[in-house]
Amino acid sequence: MPVKRAEKTPMPVRDAHERAHDFREVNRGYTVFHAVFEAERCLRCQEPVCVDGCPVQIPIPEFIHAVAIGDMAAAAKILRSANPLPAICGRVCPQESQCEAECSMTKNFDPVGIGHLERYVADWERTQPPAVQAKLTRAEKIAVIGSGPSGLVCAGELARLGYPVTIYEALHAPGGVLRYGIPEFRLPKAVLDWEIGLLKAMGVEIVCNVIIGKTLTLDELFEKHGYSAVFIGTGAGLPQFLGIPGENLNGVMSANEFLTRINLMRAYEFPEADTPVRVGKRVAVIGAGNTAMDAVRTSLRMGAEEAMIVYRRSEKEMGARIEEYHHALEEGVKFHWLTNPLEILGNAEGWATGLKCQRMQLGPKDASGRARPIPIEGSELELPVDNVVLAIGTTPNPLLTRTTSGLLTNQKGCLVADEQTGLTSKSLVFAGGDAVTGAATVILAAGAGKRAAQAMHEALAARVS
């Protein structure tokens, strides 16, 4: 029977002062005692509304029940049946606006710690010998473009269905945004490497350093390389800039550049690793999404004395996961809410020295459904900074669409694809993840990859019969 307890079992975390200076993971994860203790709180509702809040409909009460009775193997099996990347999603999903927002407990108490439990079960699974069940039974070769969350999941599902799958990755290492974007302290590379290892054990081939659209065209995959179907999971990797004066000053960069230098290229090991990154005493990160939190917390770990978020809206409109925000606060990040950057100021040598901003107030809702920030006259201020990191969003990379005819995109550069199947405007070409939705979450990309795999299977089966 469920045990009534108002409070969610807290996630054990590392001390804020200690962790803010290294890249090791912040959350320590539940122990088995925490996990069972927390799982007992689940009410096992007749109509589990939490499942409706999950983009991939994990049978949440079932897996939590298995945890409560200590059957971790069953819990892992249930989890993985719906979500092929549980160790990753347990760490990076915005549970507070998904499953946990719907949890029946939420009305009066803390929701059940679904995310923490997902992570616990997935981490337990990683201590077990991998259960690989995939046998090549199909003749049709399938190519997956991009090795981010949607591509990894799509490839895994297709391998499970018996298809020979090749993933093409443009960079020298697989993982996409999971490798170049999300920092080690939030998603250890070991977790990602384990998932990738599982795919390889299932027979999925991963080819790095091949840029589809450049090295090979999409049409060549069909015509010259004998693929029967293609999944595009190329993400939203193109960084946006503000277009304000001073953006080309030295010390100003996109969050993508900042994080790629550090996460993919390991700039924190310079000069042991070859790629440097110059982090000054004061770093301003513009934006308040997860990428902004990652960048601002990374700058602390790279030695910044003062790391700040500059955001034109308020705390309420912030896009970041609540946990990342709390962790950032604990680590000493400063927040300048309702502050809009107008210009980046520089010295004679061309290095950034300050950020000229204007205070804002919130007005009526805008197209995004959030309160529109309106400038307050005469409220200009100047923040002294050494670096400005822009984390104001990314758009899909046009490398592939520019060189592929008949692949429709919308005004935002996103691929046009069927919501259910992921089918694009080209026959037997499917797509999913940020390349279709614009920058979104890992779990949405994973869900799209999974649905597309099923649709590809059906499309190929229909073609044979």
Next chain:
Amino acid sequence: MARILETRRLTPVTKYFRIEAPLIAAAARPGQFVMLRVREGGERIPITIADYDRAAGTLTIVVQEVGATTRRVCALEAGEEILDVAGPLGGHIEIPPGGHVCGIGGGFGSAALLCLMRELSARGDRTTAILGARTKELLILADELRPLCRNVEVCTDDGSAGFKGFVTQRLAQLIAGDGPGRPDHVVAIGPMAMMRAVADATREAKVKTLVSMDPLMVDGTGMCGGCRVTVGGKARFACVDGPCFDAHEVDFDVAMRRNKQYVREEKQAFERVACMAARESR
């Protein structure tokens, strides 16, 4: 992994490599580049494609030792492998056919003229290459370019070979009608200062000019934006919008300043590699 088939020292600091890269060779066009990485933990560096042989599936690159990574590349010999080679990246050079095209190569930039001049000559354009270096020993690939080009002009600062003076001085003479005559298009590939000087030399004469920008890059695929170049007042990404841009629109001041962002770290890394090499040889 790309196997090195042939290497040749062109000067004490530049080395020629022919490598096995069939997919890249099949897709490459003049003006494009590849990203290289030579070791785990190594950086990704952009290198302009010098030439390619589609039938043989090989790619030619010329690397100048300017930093830690290029020094490590130049230590590699035939039979060894380059850890990562990705490409071809960037757009290729597009020049309307039928004109007189003058390719200008400064230092190791001359290498990129190989495939460009071959392609343009093959389609019937009148081609001239002007190669410049400080002194005779630093001139590269003049003999290789002669069969690919109608005219090859050589310039050295000290007059030890060919025209005594800068490439821009010889270019000015051509524009005035000397030798092979005024070009319709100029493509300059080499050090930033040289490309800027070429841009200045052709601006007034109104000769359309392309320069191959070589900014700092991390990924080379449009992801980081570190390679942004100001062209016509707008920020453009050299890796996807370039690397060749209208020379008269490029803001060289910004480009040169941005290229110096990591000079301190580059020097540190270079000295570290030099030290390690010295220790090893001892």
